[in-house]
Amino acid sequence: xxxxxxxxxxxxxxxxxxxxxxxxxxxxxxxxxxxxxxxxxxxxxxxxxxxxxxxxxxxxxxxxxxxxxxxxxxxxxxxxxxxxxxxxxxxxxxxxxxxxxxxxxxxxxxxxxxxxxxxxxxxxxxxxxxxxxxxxxxxxxxxxxxxxxxxxxxxxxxxxxxxxxxxxxxxxxxxxxxxxxxxxxxxxxxxxxxxxxxxxxxxxxxxxxxxxxxxxxxxxxxxxxxxxxxxxxxxxxxxxxxxxxxxxxxxxxxxxxxxxxxxxxxxxxxxxxxxxxxxxxxxxxxxxxxxxxxxxxxxxxxxxxxxxxxxxxxxxxxxxxxxxxxxxxxxxxxxxxxxxxxxxxxxxxxxxxxxxxxxxxxxxxxxxxxxxxxxxxxxxxxxxxxxxxxxxxxxxxxxxxxxxxxxxxxxxxxxxxxxxxxxxxxxxxxxxxxxxxxxxxxxxxxxxxxxxxxxxxxxxxxxxxxxxxxxxxxxxxxxxxxxxxxxxxxxxxxxxxxxxxxxxxxxxxxxxxxxxxxxxxxxxxxxxxxxxxxxxxxxxxxxxxxxxxxxxxxxxxxxxxxxxxxxxxxxxxxxxxxxxxxxxxxxxxxxxxxxxxxxxxxxxxxxxxxxxxxxxxxxxxxxxxxxxxxxxxxxxxxxxxxxxxxxxxxxxxxxxxxxxxxxxxxxxxxxxxxxxxxxxxxxxxxxxxxxxxxxxxxxxxxxxxxxxxxxxxxxxxxxxxxxxxxxxxxxxxxxxxxxxxxxxxxxxxxxxxxxxxxxxxxxxxxxxxxxxxxxxxx
Amino acid sequence: xxxxxxxxxxxxxxxxxxxxxxxxxxxxxxxxxxxxxxxxxxxxxxxxxxxxxxxxxxxxxxxxxxxxxxxxxxxxxxxxxxxxxxxxxxxxxxxxxxxxxxxxxxxxxxxxxxxxxxxxxxxxxxxxxxxxxxxxxxxxxxxxxxxxxxxxxxxxxxx
Numbered sequence: 039x040x041x042x043x044x045x046x047x048x049x050x051x052x053x054x055x056x057x058x059x060x061x062x063x064x065x066x067x068x069x070x071x072x073x074x075x076x077x078x079x080x081x082x083x084x085x086x087x088x089x090x091x092x093x094x095x096x097x098x099x100x101x102x103x104x105x106x107x108x109x110x111x112x113x114x115x116x117x118x119x120x121x122x123x124x125x126x127x128x129x130x131x132x133x134x135x136x137x138x139x140x141x142x143x144x145x146x147x148x149x150x151x152x153x154x155x156x157x158x159x160x161x162x163x164x165x166x167x168x169x170x171x172x173x174x175x176x177x178x179x180x181x182x183x184x185x186x187x188x189x190x191x192x193x194x195x196x197x198x199x200x201x202x203x204x205x206x207x208x209x210x211x212x213x214x215x216x217x218x219x220x221x222x223x224x225x226x227x228x229x230x231x232x233x234x235x236x237x238x239x240x241x242x243x244x245x246x247x248x249x250x251x252x253x254x255x256x257x258x259x260x261x262x263x264x265x266x267x268x269x270x271x272x273x274x275x276x277x278x279x280x281x282x283x284x285x286x287x288x289x290x291x292x293x294x295x296x297x298x299x300x301x302x303x304x305x306x307x308x309x310x311x312x313x314x315x316x317x318x319x320x321x322x323x324x325x326x327x328x329x330x331x332x333x334x335x336x337x338x339x340x341x342x343x344x345x346x347x348x349x350x351x352x353x354x355x356x357x358x359x360x361x362x363x364x365x366x367x368x369x370x371x372x373x374x375x376x377x378x379x380x381x382x383x384x385x386x387x388x389x390x391x392x393x394x395x396x397x398x399x400x401x402x403x404x405x406x407x408x409x410x411x412x413x414x415x416x417x418x419x420x421x422x423x424x425x426x427x428x429x430x431x432x433x434x435x436x437x438x439x440x441x442x443x444x445x446x447x448x449x450x451x452x453x454x455x456x457x458x459x460x461x462x463x464x465x466x467x468x469x470x471x472x473x474x475x476x477x478x479x480x481x482x483x484x485x486x487x488x489x490x491x492x493x494x495x496x497x498x499x500x501x502x503x504x505x506x507x508x509x510x511x512x513x514x515x516x517x518x519x520x521x522x523x524x525x526x527x528x529x530x531x532x533x534x535x536x537x538x539x540x541x542x543x544x545x546x547x548x549x550x551x552x553x554x555x556x557x558x559x560x561x562x563x564x565x566x567x568x569x570x571x572x573x574x575x576x577x578x579x580x581x582x583x584x585x586x587x588x589x590x591x592x593x594x595x596x597x598x599x600x601x602x603x604x605x606x607x608x609x610x611x612x613x614x615x616x617x618x619x620x621x622x623x624x625x626x627x628x629x630x631x632x633x634x635x636x637x638x639x640x641x642x643x644x645x646x647x648x649x650x651x652x653x654x655x656x657x658x659x660x661x662x663x664x665x666x667x668x669x670x671x672x673x674x675x676x677x678x679x680x681x682x683x684x685x686x687x688x689x690x691x692x693x694x695x696x697x698x699x700x701x702x703x704x705x706x707x708x709x710x711x712x713x714x715x716x717x718x719x720x721x722x723x724x725x726x727x728x729x730x731x732x733x734x735x736x737x738x739x740x741x742x743x744x745x746x747x748x749x750x751x752x753x754x755x756x757x758x759x760x761x762x763x764x765x766x767x768x769x770x771x772x773x774x775x776x777x778x779x780x781x782x783x784x785x786x787x788x789x790x791x792x793x794x795x796x797x798x799x800x801x802x803x804x805x806x807x808x809x810x811x812x813x814x815x816x
Numbered sequence: 817x818x819x820x821x822x823x824x825x826x827x828x829x830x831x832x833x834x835x836x837x838x839x840x841x842x843x844x845x846x847x848x849x850x851x852x853x854x855x856x857x858x859x860x861x862x863x864x865x866x867x868x869x870x871x872x873x874x875x876x877x878x879x880x881x882x883x884x885x886x887x888x889x890x891x892x893x894x895x896x897x898x899x900x901x902x903x904x905x906x907x908x909x910x911x912x913x914x915x916x917x918x919x920x921x922x923x924x925x926x927x928x929x930x931x932x933x934x935x936x937x938x939x940x941x942x943x944x945x946x947x948x949x950x951x952x953x954x955x956x957x958x959x960x961x962x963x964x965x966x967x968x969x970x971x972x973x974x975x
Contacts (some may be wrong), residue, residue: 047912047913048912048915048917050920051911051912051917051920052904052912053920054917054920054923055894055904055908055911055912055917055920055923055927056854056894056895056897056898056904056908057852057853057854057855057893057894057895057897057924058854058895059920060853061856061921063857064847064853221955222955223919223921223955224856224858224864224866224919224921224922224953224954224955225856225858225919225921226857226858226859271920272919273856273919273920273921274919274921274955274956275919276955305860306858306859306860306861306863306864508919509918509919509920509921509956510918511918674913674914674915675915677915677961678915678918678956678957678961681957681958681960681961682918682955682956682957682958684958685957685958685959685960686955686958707859707861707863708858708859708861708863708864708953709861709863713953713955714958715950715951715953715959716945716946716947716949716950716952716954716959716962716963717946717947717950719946719958719959719960721960722958722960
């Protein structure tokens, strides 16, 4: 390998350090109008009347639109088409948009938006999971789902659960709560649209231009061929920019109405309302275990606070039950879950999508079972680890799996086993697993998940791919793959990505799919191009194509430019295409679409902390994170993703929470929403383990999301190690630790956390035949 | 035009005079009137640090500065960090090499804050770097690679 696996600079880094990268809000066209949205001040209300006259009368206002102008509903999932760009009948959370103004400048637009008179009939808001489960005071938030404010329920059962529990020597139940939090991207969402000659173009800070393209087409009533969506260089996503948003629809409509370019950039406060962040999840888990630590059965129940709209929530719901089995070989497993609507900003996908919450619960639950049985918590895990090339009880195909090796490496590096024991000092260990791309697209279709087109012209290589670089380095991955095959440097490759007008389809930057899927598509196209050039070079050199050595800017003895020239003379215009479609991996049951992936990454963390028993304040000393990356395409970028994931996991474990008081957001500002600063961040030691996945490009797997997952339970486990109390609810703020210590002192259960799980009338579970063969003796 | 004023200051070594609203911030003037979009905004409330520029060599939040507060001052933005031509500043080189740039949105502010730090303290320790950068939020990197980059640049600049 000449460039794969080398610590080369990212292809877009130079532009970013010189300030020349153009993000969405940096774009402006002559005559651009500025858009402001008017948002609901109420968590739940009926709109009785709207008067736009005063707003329209403001000098400099060009257009004012409402829900009447955008009547078509949309939503990211086909089964949750429950959003209007602007609501005209009912608002469902503080921040729900109801009108949009376009004016000559931002100030005028904001002034005019304030002059719109909206008469509301305030309804009784639904503020919690418990309230959503009971009979609503007013009408349900949506006219689908139910009973009460339940959005969707799931109930699946694999293997013989009762027999599994009957076989157990020890059975334990625990309840956990994972608080909701938000992405907090540094860049506020921004979009700008033009409408010229019947063609609409939208530049937006989106992670999913393809899905936005589809949604804009539906809402505007234009064919997809008349629309181009460009994902601009991205100032941070983490899942927060994967839905189609009101401001995107508003600028499109206003551009069509006014014939002018229209731009909308959210304020920081609005970014908190746009949200789509981590679902708060209440969880109950019951596990049966043999005396030796082997799991015999597990029953897992979840209740998700979805906020006001569907978003990705049905997928999130299934994800809270899907990946328990990709780390542990569970012979019998039942999952029951419910997502409810409440009058809070809509939740959606955040880094780890629906899996950090159950991972937190599962890892701590296993710690507690180990403690009950007097077993070492690491050994309990090892006894249940899945093995490579097996199938889980819920039909997930495991291929490469570095669980044993990441465990060995992280324990060795951290000296976890021989850790210093002292009151107030603790270390915690946890493992996790994540997808390398969702095995199924969001809407049913059998197109490739990623396509790539490479053009060779006048000695230059241009790669067109729909993949969207959100800072994670996907452009660098694609350039590196193509450069490797053509014997060039990544910086030699010109990229056109995230552009539905020019690049073939890629489903977007979500589910950690880009390296695996777009990487494979690029590899496919690049190998075809390499073969064409090698054929011509071989003819010229009088040898066979197989004998042509490619690398260092050369094809055999020819320079790349000479070989490219010969190829163009021979074939005329040259382009090759590549595509990737994951194998059909879904199990034979409804709900099996969430969980399958062509490969799974594995992460293991050890966290070292000091916690002051007088104040409950935690200081994180160091985090060791071992990750099964399959293979690093660029080790510098991979390390960056690990460190970023650890950072975000620590934030969720210690302080980040999107909190509400009676459905009013408590902290819609960056000062009040606490996140780690450079002072709070501990040292991170990254350990990369290469398992060389058989289907990943050059063996590569994901790293964007997985490393966050074990960090949260490892922190809580370390708190227990330090003080002997369980904090079964994140974020682990000092007050929770003090309450748990207080309970311990009083001789009560030494814990803080939810006391019970509500009685939810889940539907009768679907009993699924399982392909499972136990890989470890019971 | 009663609420308009002439703002006059140096930006990246060039003297500028701009007719602006008296209540517009330096951030708005740089981005909207002078086309220097390398300076970013993340909150416009002085919370995130993304809009940091150097005012007479010291890091300041451009979203909290009004024209009269920068009258006659020397402003350095990210566009003025590198020398002329293709050369990058050692900090920029180090950020590129160590992977300190992910989405890149906080990067200009981190670079300028680090530049001011190294001018005051040419060989800072990790803690001093962390303290200097603590007003600049980053959501991608966990600050680790940024700290390494500043250390690397400091070593090279000392040599």
